[in-house]
Amino acid sequence: MTVSSFHPPQRILMGPGPSDVHPRVLQALGRPIIGHLDPEFVMMMDEMKGLLHYAFQTTNQLTLPVSAPGSAGMEACFVNLIEPGDSVIVCVNGVFGMRMVENVERSGATPITVEDDWGKPIDLNKLEDALKANPGVKAVAFVHAETSTGVQSDAAAIAKLARDHDALSIMDCVTSLVGTPVLIDEWGIDAAYSGTQKCLSCVPGISPITFSERAVERIRGRNSKVQSWFLDMNLIMGYWGAGGGGARSYHHTAPINSLYALHESLVMLKEEGIENSWKRHKLMHNALKAGLEALGLSLMVEEKYRLPQLNTVTVPEGVDEAEVRRRMLADYGIEIGAGLGALAGKVWRIGLMGQSSNASHVTLSLAALEGILKDLNAPIANGDACGAAQKVLLG
Numbered sequence: 001m002t003v004s005s006f007h008p009p010q011r012i013l014m015g016p017g018p019s020d021v022h023p024r025v026l027q028a029l030g031r032p033i034i035g036h037l038d039p040e041f042v043m044m045m046d047e048m049k050g051l052l053h054y055a056f057q058t059t060n061q062l063t064l065p066v067s068a069p070g071s072a073g074m075e076a077c078f079v080n081l082i083e084p085g086d087s088v089i090v091c092v093n094g095v096f097g098m099r100m101v102e103n104v105e106r107s108g109a110t111p112i113t114v115e116d117d118w119g120k121p122i123d124l125n126k127l128e129d130a131l132k133a134n135p136g137v138k139a140v141a142f143v144h145a146e147t148s149t150g151v152q153s154d155a156a157a158i159a160k161l162a163r164d165h166d167a168l169s170i171m172d173c174v175t176s177l178v179g180t181p182v183l184i185d186e187w188g189i190d191a192a193y194s195g196t197q198k199c200l201s202c203v204p205g206i207s208p209i210t211f212s213e214r215a216v217e218r219i220r221g222r223n224s225k226v227q228s229w230f231l232d233m234n235l236i237m238g239y240w241g242a243g244g245g246g247a248r249s250y251h252h253t254a255p256i257n258s259l260y261a262l263h264e265s266l267v268m269l270k271e272e273g274i275e276n277s278w279k280r281h282k283l284m285h286n287a288l289k290a291g292l293e294a295l296g297l298s299l300m301v302e303e304k305y306r307l308p309q310l311n312t313v314t315v316p317e318g319v320d321e322a323e324v325r326r327r328m329l330a331d332y333g334i335e336i337g338a339g340l341g342a343l344a345g346k347v348w349r350i351g352l353m354g355q356s357s358n359a360s361h362v363t364l365s366l367a368a369l370e371g372i373l374k375d376l377n378a379p380i381a382n383g384d385a386c387g388a389a390q391k392v393l394l395g
């Protein structure tokens with residue numbers, strides 16, 4: 001067997017993640033490797049912590065990049081904050097909420113689910129009822145931005161309800177971070193995790209997480225050992241120096257070059273300004289929406305709950321949604337996402353995350369979608385999609 005180097009094609013990533021990665025970030029990956037306890041590396045990590053504080057809008061001491069993807073950040077929150085025998089309320093309105101339920105069960109705790117339809121935000125009244133009916137729950141877990149549906153829930157209100165009932169709040173902000181406001185301190189969130197490959201536009205495989213003082217107390221005061229050795233924050237605090245004291249002891253080898261990449265993407269965020277990043281995501285979403293509407297296509301989610309960075313488009317009657325995605329990729333190199341679970345076959349998910357949230361991607365994807373749908377004789381309107389998008393872009 002002969003083997004040769006792998007050269008992936010150039011794609012335009014407009015799915016639910018990964019998103020496009022800027023050349024500056026890719027170049028950072030190729031910089032010389034140094035030891036993960038090298039003083040230069042430690043300096044870079046200290047700087048990264050400040051940048052993560054900025055991204056999360058927090059001053060939480062325990063803020064660091066977990067050396068594994070967003071799913072590991074999710075698991076880190078549950079295994080550290082939850083002990084066997086605890087009860088945890090989990091709000092479920094899509095795929096990722098269901099995964100949280102799994103995490104609670106595997107932590108030996110009892111999940112109490114508050115369920116809402118896919119495509120709807122978390123109902124605050126139902127949550128409040130569940131909190132009243134279940135005194136003593138240890139935490140309320142929820143997904144801020146459900147990537148499976150394109151819905152954003154009211155994180156500030158959920159965190160407040162949790163606090164009022166003496167429960168910690170655990171928030172998934174994998175898709176929301178940097179794309180829409182995530183205000184950890186202002187909202188009083190106790191634990192949050194994200195991922196690098198969505199709006200941070202970095203390579204996948206790292207999960208930034210942050211824990212409030214209340215959460216750290218909970219971790220330090222556990223009766224039982226964290227069942228995951230790798231994700232045990234008591235051990236990781238010693239590695240990242242997050243527990244104070246400065247000295248760093250070996251726990252695992254950090255993904256050194258991937259962390260260079262994350263550092264670079266955070267530097268780029270700082271250069272742009274986080275408010276400008278939020279604005280850009282909103283503008284691109286509005287432009288895409290105008291173009292889709294010109295074609296007679298509609299977004300599934302009610303306007304006030306829509307995520308700008310993840311657009312769930314209803315597939316028109318009689319259209320083979322998989323064929324459209326296949327041709328977007330084959331003919332234009334554009335990746336868009338399929339519907340998951342209950343929404344499979346019914347929607348496309350068009351991501352406008354991070355570097356993928358730009359005017360070229362919006363107009364090109366609209367032109368491609370229009371061309372393909374017309375070629376398939378789909379029942380769409382004869383509007384000027386790119387013109388409508390441009391009108392929004394020009395203000």
Ligand SMILES: *Cc1c(COP(=O)(O)O)cnc(C)c1O
Nearest residue numbers: 069070071096145147174175195
């Ligand atoms: C992508 C995603 C995850 C999982 O992240 P991975 O990096 O794929 O493990 C978790 N939650 C949400 C809301 C996501 O969109």
